[in-house]
Amino acid sequence: MAHQQHELTLFKEKHIQYIVNLNTKDKSYEYWLTEHLRMNGLYWGLTALYLLGSQNSLDKEDVISFVLSCKDPVNGGFGAFPKHDGHLLSTLSAIQILATLDSLDVLNEEDINDLVDFIIGLQLPNGSFQGDKYGEIDTRFIYTAISSLSILGKLTKKVVEPSLSFIKDCQNFDGGFGMVPGAESHAAQVFTCLGTLAILDRLDVINDQNLLGWWLSERQVANGGLNGRPEKLPDVCYSWWVLSSLSILNKLSWIDHRKLRQFILHSQDSENGGISDRPDNQVDVYHTLFGIAGLSLMKFENLVAIDPVYCMPIEITKKFRRWPYTE
Amino acid sequence: MHGIKRERLSEEARRNKKLRDRARIRNYKTLNAMVLVRRDKRDYSEDAFRLSTKLLDLNPEYYTIWNYRREIFLNGLFQDPGDAAKGETAVSNDMIPAILERELKFLIVLLKRFPKCYWIWNHRMWCLENNPKPKLNNELAIVNKILSLDSRNFHGWHYRRYIIGLIESSNGSKSSTNSGINASGTELSLSEFNYTTELINLNFSNFSALHNRSKLIIKIFKKTNLDNQYKEAVLKTNPEFENKLEFLTKELDYFKNAIYTDPDDQSVWLYLRWLLCSNDLLNLSMDDNDNNNDNNNSNNNNNKLKIIKLLLLQIKDINELNDLEKSDDINSLDNKWCLKIIIEIQMTLFDKFIDLLKTNDTNNSDYLTSLITNFNQNLTTLIQIDPLRSNRYLDLQRIYNKRFETL
């Protein structure tokens, strides 16, 4: 293993091929079982390709027409697949895809109004958001709602203030955030809360940034990987949730980058491309994106720079309207 | 995908899988099409319901079908046939509890196969909220079982707090006419606290239980401060809730045993850090009786001195443990976690009590100097023995030494 570590590189071409082939190669049973993740998968794949400098390897018109075909005519959001119901998770992915392709203008005024109504309609009086009208509440949905509205340039004080107060209530003794008030800290929820606070320019809501930075840095385990909670196994996707959170807190240097890079690179499939949750497991496009995004945040491998708040290329997000709006 | 081994299929195995997949795909796609067609036609019949069961059994992540299923309940199965004939839409069917009980059974089977599927958990909550007579104690028993199998299960804990919340609010509405204590509701916080003690007795390295414990402690203290009758009831079984200092001392004794057993267990250390360094418990003046006191200031100072004494004692104890660990270590290295918590306590002293440390005559002025020296030594050691996080220690050294310059 030791001598192998020096030879490890990012298999860029193989990853590009892996992602491009996801939709064209012989489709397995599992492919059909994951229709409910297709919109998210497209966002993960497109973003990974962009970071690899290969954003044109998906056909732009095809992607846009798929996104538009997923609009839910009843609730105004986007579903994960045609005929699937609109949900906040797939709605954010759809908006991110269109923004990444610089094509938000394919949405007409009515589409945008429908989207904004759909998103705002899911906020509850305590500031939380449900993922759809069936009531699942989770800080993930505050992030998806606020990020979507921010990309569309449609935030309002009325939405922002209660969201902040809900996030405030989700803080724990270890400095982290959980999915609802009272829930245990988890790195993915920390990201969704910090991402929201960063979009809203309100990092001051965090009780103790040093304590949170400490908790995040303790996610790194001996083999260099990061876990999501104490005493859990490391997983490549936390390269994103933990690292982006540290980056938002301006404490990116509080973990060992070289060792995390090794862990991510060891989780690649050197034959067929793609990255898995940990070495020698099955790859998927989700971990492929978050592995590459982590490497990009650490400025390895000459990747396109990623924005830790939006999980999109910085050259795209720098065009977004910043809250609080001045006019 | 999580935790699935990467496999290299031989040519033959690949061909076989493809053949097998072909039939499964055909079956799945047919079923999917049948369900979606019925949904388009707003078919809320038993037949549509049965097909959705089949589809969700194959793919419980298919959230749209859970939505359809709820539509079938609301617009079909919950409707009293008599009402429908009269054209009424009000849900008045006495069968609803039984229908939803049956649904919960279906969900348990699915949860056994897919314990981490958010949509199943979410649907379970929907079932309880739409049941006029939910059997909440059954749910608590189920969640006990789930947590006994995996005591860190995220969904299980979330569901547990949710059920407790439902029980509390249903008790609250029942006893709202009673003045005084909301007996059942408050006892729940206490029984939940005792449940975390049980779990920690089994295995103290259970961060989920420690987390929940921290929340319950705050809740119980808030209530004992406001409500004397409640406090008396609590003290009968849990005398440690007399006051915060008492509680802190007992809790420290209990968990120090744990760290002696396994000094590398981060869960207990993080919990100890909370006990010793956060305002939640250190803010002793929040304790009853002190609130409307004339000599609040001197009381405050007294409390602060008590805390300083306690913290210094903890540093001493943890140093002793570290010495033991050091003599056991083949390379005579310090124990990382001992030092990590010592610097946390030291930073708490600097952040909250620096004035008292400077002026108080129980500590000569050299004491602060030696505390600072020791703090810097600890950081230097940590940079070496915990290199993953060396930049954090360097940052802390820079931040605090800059502050010390102005002392």
Ligand SMILES: [Zn+2]
């Ligand atoms: Zn993962």
